[in-house]
Amino acid sequence: MVLRVYNTMTRGKEEFRPREGKKVGIYVCGVTPYNYCHVGNARPYVVWDVFRRYLEYKGYEVFHVQNFTDVDDKILARAAQEGKTPGEIAEKYIAEYYADMDALGVKRAHFYPRVTEHIPDIIAMVQGLVEKGYAYEVDGDVYYDVGRFAGYGKLSGRSLEEMRAGARVEVDEKKANPMDFALWKRAKPGEISWDSPWGKGRPGWHIECSVMSHKYLGEGFDFHGGGVDLIFPHHENEIAQTEAYTGQPFVRYWLHNGFVNFSGEKMAKSVGNVITIREARQEYSGMAVRLYLLSTHYRSPIDFDLEKLAAAQKGWERLQNAREGMEQVLGRGDDLPPQPPEGELKERARNLRDRAGEAVTKFVEAMDDDFNTALAIGILFDLTREINSFLRQPVATPGEKAALARAREVFQTIGGVLGLLPAPEKAAAEGLVNELLQLIIDVRQEARSRKDFALADSIRERLGQLGIILEDTPQGIRYRRK
Numbered sequence: 078m079v080l081r082v083y084n085t086m087t088r089g090k091e092e093f094r095p096r097e098g099k100k101v102g103i104y105v106c107g108v109t110p111y112n113y114c115h116v117g118n119a120r121p122y123v124v125w126d127v128f129r130r131y132l133e134y135k136g137y138e139v140f141h142v143q144n145f146t147d148v149d150d151k152i153l154a155r156a157a158q159e160g161k162t163p164g165e166i167a168e169k170y171i172a173e174y175y176a177d178m179d180a181l182g183v184k185r186a187h188f189y190p191r192v193t194e195h196i197p198d199i200i201a202m203v204q205g206l207v208e209k210g211y212a213y214e215v216d217g218d219v220y221y222d223v224g225r226f227a228g229y230g231k232l233s234g235r236s237l238e239e240m241r242a243g244a245r246v247e248v249d250e251k252k253a254n255p256m257d258f259a260l261w262k263r264a265k266p267g268e269i270s271w272d273s274p275w276g277k278g279r280p281g282w283h284i285e286c287s288v289m290s291h292k293y294l295g296e297g298f299d300f301h302g303g304g305v306d307l308i309f310p311h312h313e314n315e316i317a318q319t320e321a322y323t324g325q326p327f328v329r330y331w332l333h334n335g336f337v338n339f340s341g342e343k344m345a346k347s348v349g350n351v352i353t354i355r356e357a358r359q360e361y362s363g364m365a366v367r368l369y370l371l372s373t374h375y376r377s378p379i380d381f382d383l384e385k386l387a388a389a390q391k392g393w394e395r396l397q398n399a400r401e402g403m404e405q406v407l408g409r410g411d412d413l414p415p416q417p418p419e420g421e422l423k424e425r426a427r428n429l430r431d432r433a434g435e436a437v438t439k440f441v442e443a444m445d446d447d448f449n450t451a452l453a454i455g456i457l458f459d460l461t462r463e464i465n466s467f468l469r470q471p472v473a474t475p476g477e478k479a480a481l482a483r484a485r486e487v488f489q490t491i492g493g494v495l496g497l498l499p500a501p502e503k504a505a506a507e508g509l510v511n512e513l514l515q516l517i518i519d520v521r522q523e524a525r526s527r528k529d530f531a532l533a534d535s536i537r538e539r540l541g542q543l544g545i546i547l548e549d550t551p552q553g554i555r556y557r558r559k
């Protein structure tokens with residue numbers, strides 16, 4: 078069965094064909110760490126966590142990159158307010174982000190590049206765009222010249238004229254075209270800044286994602302995600318930057334999730350109608366929040382509703398009960414008891430086994446249809462109901478045990494892809510392992526750049542003994558497990 082996804086670029090569902098074999102590259106726009114994450118912020122990370130798990134279930138080798146915008150007006154404002162450095166603010170809220178995502182059972186991306194660690198790369202791309210005639214400098218600011226990029230507007234489906242009419246663009250004498258946007262911003266006095274060919278300044282917002290996705294995923298890659306609000310101008314601008322710079326098509330599939338609305342408006346810090354993940358977690362489990370977010374198709378808006386969140390909490394508890402009930406009967410072992418001959422199977426055992434088989438087929442159909450998690454959750458709960466009713470009578474014969482074991486296997490597969498059968502401690506530990514691995518790889522890179530090849534080789538060898546293979550790729554070092 079093939080996976081079909083709704084591509085914002087073509088405005089239709091398309092068969093997913095990876096760029097290269099079974100490898101899949103994903104870039105998701107990450108947070109600006111200046112405050113706690115709210116339920117609306119969390120939605121893209123939860124849905125992409127499921128997309129990734131499903132792609133892995135289908136046998137793809139996924140490389141998932143997500144940035145942190147760790148320098149930005151909002152961070153600078155917050156730092157000034159709290160008398161801290163922008164770095165301290167970013168560090169604090171990145172740690173909070175991880176804590177929230179761990180609670181929601183979101184696996185760590187493979188890599189989280191930060192803007193402040195990529196300034197030379199950003200300057201190089203901006204310079205390249207200036208040299209190719211796509212950007213111009215005025216007074217220490219560098220702007221992208223949207224009139225020069227023929228495809229500008231192709232993602233949002235708007236012409237330059239329409240954008241101009243629709244946007245409240247401030248008149249700026251410096252810009253050649255009102256829709257031109259800043260690639261590099263000249264520093265205001267006292268502001269954090271970096272040296273550049275255009276004087277002291279800092280990067281604009283859009284350029285960072287072009288630079289970091291290009292660096293870690295290559296000239297073209299498979300999926301790019303984010304909320305619908307990012308289609309224009311952020312993703313439109315990313316396309317203009319990257320494609321002008323590389324001369325290659327940028328992203329194959331653009332997937333955008335709908336908003337979370339609350340009290341009739343998009344949940345947003347600027348509106349003030351937010352419920353942070355932290356607040357939600359005081360009353361509900363992170364898993365309930367996850368289940369709630371996944372119960373609506375990712376492209377549809379969610380009208381945030383505390384009653385529905387409470388219902389999700391109950392739903393998640395039902396899943397836990399079913400899991401524990403099966404464990405009590407079958408033990409923790411994954412060994413399937415031998416299947417007795419069909420003729421000896423009791424009706425109820427045959428029924429459970431068949432329902433489990435159907436559940437897996439329906440689940441794959443649902444997920445293949447543009448990641449329909451809402452339908453997939455329904456299928457998981459139908460199966461849970463079958464399991465719970467099966468468990469109400471003694472499970473004694475080998476046939477009954479075999480049927481229950483089959484149901485458990487399916488329950489774990491579906492629940493695992495949806496990330497709803499957590500061992501939260503395990504998720505956190507896995508995140509830490511990935512971080513530590515990245516740290517070791519960075520140390521090895523530093524050794525190599527100091528020409529300490531003995532140390533670099535020894536690190537590679539010892540990782541190899543642990544089953545971790547390092548691969549040199551055009552996008553840098555990647556690791557995979559043997």
Ligand SMILES: [Zn+2]
Pocket residue numbers: 105106107286311
């Ligand atoms: Zn971005």
